[in-house]
Amino acid sequence: xxxxRIRRLTPVLDIALDEERKAAGMLGDCQRQLDDAxxxxxxxxxxxxxxxxxxxxxxxxxxxxxxxxxxxxxxAQMQTAIDQQHQTVVWHQQSLGKARxxxxxRYQRLEAMRKLIERYQQEARVRADKQEQKLLDELSxxxxxxxxxxx
Numbered sequence: 001x002x003x004x005r006i007r008r009l010t011p012v013l014d015i016a017l018d019e020e021r022k023a024a025g026m027l028g029d030c031q032r033q034l035d036d037a038x039x040x041x042x043x044x045x046x047x048x049x050x051x052x053x054x055x056x057x058x059x060x061x062x063x064x065x066x067x068x069x070x071x072x073x074x075x076a077q078m079q080t081a082i083d084q085q086h087q088t089v090v091w092h093q094q095s096l097g098k099a100r101x102x103x104x105x106r107y108q109r110l111e112a113m114r115k116l117i118e119r120y121q122q123e124a125r126v127r128a129d130k131q132e133q134k135l136l137d138e139l140s141x142x143x144x145x146x147x148x149x150x151x
Contacts, residue, residue, distance in 0.1 A: 006120050016110040023103040030099040034092040041085040048078045
């Protein structure tokens with residue numbers, strides 16, 4: 001009985017394993033995308049600070065109106081890019097959280113299937129051990145009866 005249940009569950013276990021592996025792959029992809037987005041944000045912030053430091057040095061030498069307007073426009077564009085990249089990071093963090101939850105569910109399902117199959121295998125072993133013990137008891141009894149009847 002347990003053997004047939006195990007055979008029927010084997011394809012389901014294979015599917016659960018495949019789904020867990022796909023979810024783990026998606027989780028890894030999401031983590032890499034988040035890492036990339038965070039690196040781009042750090043780069044933008046670094047470049048913006050470097051540009052602001054350049055402004056301090058240049059400002060000490062004196063600047064014209066056009067240069068100042070261009071500087072302010074560029075700085076505003078940089079801040080917009082930083083804000084957008086920050087939103088991208090937040091989106092990737094949320095995506096990673098969702099992927100982690102999907103993986104966790106798939107992993108729990110896989111482990112539940114493994115435990116169920118393990119329980120069925122244990123039941124089959126117990127049943128087989130009982131049958132073997134019953135057979136040995138019968139053989140021992142027959143041998144005892146034969147020896148008693150044939151002195």
